[in-house]
Amino acid sequence: MSPLQQSAVDVTSRHRAKVITFFQQKGGAGKSTDAINVAAVMGENNPPEPGKPCPVVACGVDVQGSMEEWASKVPEERLPFDYVITKGRVGELRKLVEDPDVLRIIVDTPGFADIDPNAPIDAEDPLGFGPAAEAMREVLELTDLALVPIVPVETLTHKPAEFTVERLLRPRNIPFRMVINNWDSGTDRTRADLKEMQDWCREREYPFMSQAIRRYKMHAQAPAKGLTVIQYPESGTALRAREDFYKIALGIEGLI
Ligand SMILES: Nc1ncnc2c1ncn2[C@@H]1O[C@H](COP(=O)(O)OP(=O)(O)OP(=O)(O)O)[C@@H](O)[C@H]1O
C-alpha cells in the first residue's frame, strides 16, 4: 500500500462522532426543546457500557444556558446523555467529536447568532467576527446534519429560517432538514396549517422531516419539571408527545 493510500485509510478509520445541530436565528422556535428531547431519545437507545461515559452528548453553545438549566434539573441517574456547555469556547466541540467514547453530539445554538450588521447582503459569511462568531463557525464546520425548526402560523419564524438556510447552511453545503415544530394539531384539524408550512418548504426546495412535532403543554412544562420525553408519565397524550421525538430521532439516524 502506498503511503498516500495508507493515510487515506487512517483518516477514514479515525473515530468521528456525528454532530446534529439545531440552528435558527429566531428565538423561541424550539431549538432547545428539540435538542434536549432528541438527545434523550438517542441516549435511551444508546446506553453507556458499564464504567463508560454516555455515548450521546448534548452540547449547548447557548450562552443563556437553557440546556444547562434544564439538564441540571433532571436527576443525574435519569439523564440518558452527558452534556457539555461550551459557552462559546472554541475547540471544545472538536475535542468531543474526536473522543472515542462519543457517538452522537446534539448541539443547541443560541437564537441570536453574532451577525455582522455591515456584511453585504450577498456576503458568503454573515457571521462577522468576535468570539460568538468563531464559536458558530466551529459548530458549522463540524455539523453533519443541521436541523432548522419552524412553527406553522408563526410567520416570525419563517424569514429567519430562510436566512439560516440561505446565509449559513447552503453556502457551506451543510446537509439540512427543516423541522416543523410546535404544530397545534388540536386546532388544525384539517391540517391546513401543516400543509401550508410544508408547501412553504417545498417552494424553496427545503427538505423537511416528515414527522412534525406537535404542540403539547407537556413539552412547555418539561424544563421546569426537569423532564425529557423519555420520563413523561404513561398517558395517551404523553405517548403521542413522545412518539414525535422517537420518529424524528429515527429519521435523523437515517440521514447521518
Ligand atoms: N412542540 C412544542 N410543544 C409545546 N411547547 C413548545 C414546543 N416547542 C417549543 N415549545 C415552547 O416554546 C418556547 C420556546 O422553545 P425553545 O426554548 O425550545 O426555543 P429556542 O429556539 O431554543 O429559543 P432561544 O433561541 O430563545 O433559545 C418554550 O417555552 C418551549 O417550551
Ligand SMILES: [Mg+2]
Ligand atoms: Mg434555546
